[in-house]
Amino acid sequence: MPNARAVPTLRRRRLGEALRKYRQAAGLSLDQAARAMGWDESKMSRIETAKARMRPQDVAPLLKLYDVTDHSVVAPLEALAKDAGKQGWWQSYGDVVYLSYKDYLTLESDAESIHTYSADLIPGLLQTGAYAREIISATAINRTPEEVAALAEVRKTRQAILTAPKRPLKLWAVMHEAALHQRFASLPALMRGQLRHLLDMADLPNITIQVMPLTATPHPGMLGLFSVVRFPHPWPTVVDLENIRGGYFVEGTDDVKVFESSFDRVVAAALSVDDSRELMRNLMERNGP
Incomplete structure (x- = not known):
């Protein structure tokens, strides 16, 4: 079964790392930031560790708390929060x-x-597709012919x-x-x-x-x-x-x-x-x- 959490986990991790960096730069503890947002400390911790979803509409208020208002910073973080749960096309290939x-x-x-x-x-x-199939077949140890074909297809599709x-x-x-x-x-x-x-x-x-x-x-x-x-x-x-x-x-x-x-x-x-x-x-x- 495809691992549906794989893609959002990475994006949430990058978002969480960025939010933690700005919080620390503002000199606020987890508890202080959470209370200012009306959250409990565990929620703030889960967001920073990519274990919880961050609502896009909460990004700007949280960053304002950290004295970060530059649109070139706020907008990408809002976009990442919005896209965190999106499935990449590669998810259809499962494990x-x-x-x-x-x-x-x-x-x-x-x-x-x-x-x-x-x-x-x-x-x-x-x-090329032919080159990819030959190389994957030679280097992907313990892969079946069907898996080799699928991986070659992934390699070609990502070139878009x-x-x-x-x-x-x-x-x-x-x-x-x-x-x-x-x-x-x-x-x-x-x-x-x-x-x-x-x-x-x-x-x-x-x-x-x-x-x-x-x-x-x-x-x-x-x-x-x-x-x-x-x-x-x-x-x-x-x-x-x-x-x-x-x-x-x-x-x-x-x-x-x-x-x-x-x-x-x-x-x-x-x-x-x-x-x-x-x-x-x-x-x-x-x-x-």
């Missing part, structure tokens, strides 16, 4: 999509931009955020050249189609693609895949780290800055956008007609 992946899809759908580095794979947002008519996601992807040399014995034409897709996506104004050459100097990306996920004000940046068991998030300001700086160094070590495009085009042509 096939693990909780950590559902959390990431929620963040991705709310994001303004993503900067990502991938050493051995084409980033998920840029994969790149071409959304309103506020499409800004994607800056750096991938290692080694990923472009991948071969699939049973599908010899697969990589040509994948490379053609990368070139087509690189033509979009909101997408930047660079290739890390085989001859690159050492850089922070050598330690593994990471994505820097940015949101509209006032939401803080989050870093997603992935491994064979899924992913986890880095949210502390100082830690996030390390990854932002690391991505800048990755970009500097990679080929330019034009040279990357030329390399992808040459590799595509080598893959036959």
Whole structure:
């Protein structure tokens, strides 16, 4: 049965964390803030710990109590309180999509931009359906063929955020050249189609693609895949780290800055956008007609 609480739990957690930050900055205790709102302390605690719903109409009065009246802060928090209970399209896939992946899809759908580095794979947002199925089949240990097909479908569906008519996601992807040399014995034409897709996506104004050459100097990306996920004000940046068991998030300001700086160094070590495009085009042509 689908975990209907997964998506709102993440959004409520981010809302609760923001409200707690503003309360603490105002120098108020849980009890003081609760009494001022006419609530009991347990209700305030449950809201801040994402265990209770926050009514959108209560957001502005609570923030005013904390001396926060800036519309650019109040409006996004009201919107988040309103959207906290919404179900993402991925909920229909039930337990096939693990909780950590559902959390990431929620963040991705709310994001303004993503900067990502991938050493051995084409980033998920840029994969063709055929490539996604082959990669998931090889890496998703203990998954049935039906689950592999479902996960490949999820991966393709989430790419709609790149071409959304309103506020499409800004994607800056750096991938290692080694990923472009991948071969699939049973599908010899697969990589040509994948490379053609990368070139087509690189033509979009909101997408930047660079290739890390085989001859690159050492850089922070050598330690593994990471994505820097940015949101509209006032939401803080989050870093997603992935491994064979899924992913986890880095949210502390100082830690996030390390990854932002690391991505800048990755970009500097990679080929330019034009040279990357030329390399992808040459590799595509080598893959036959």
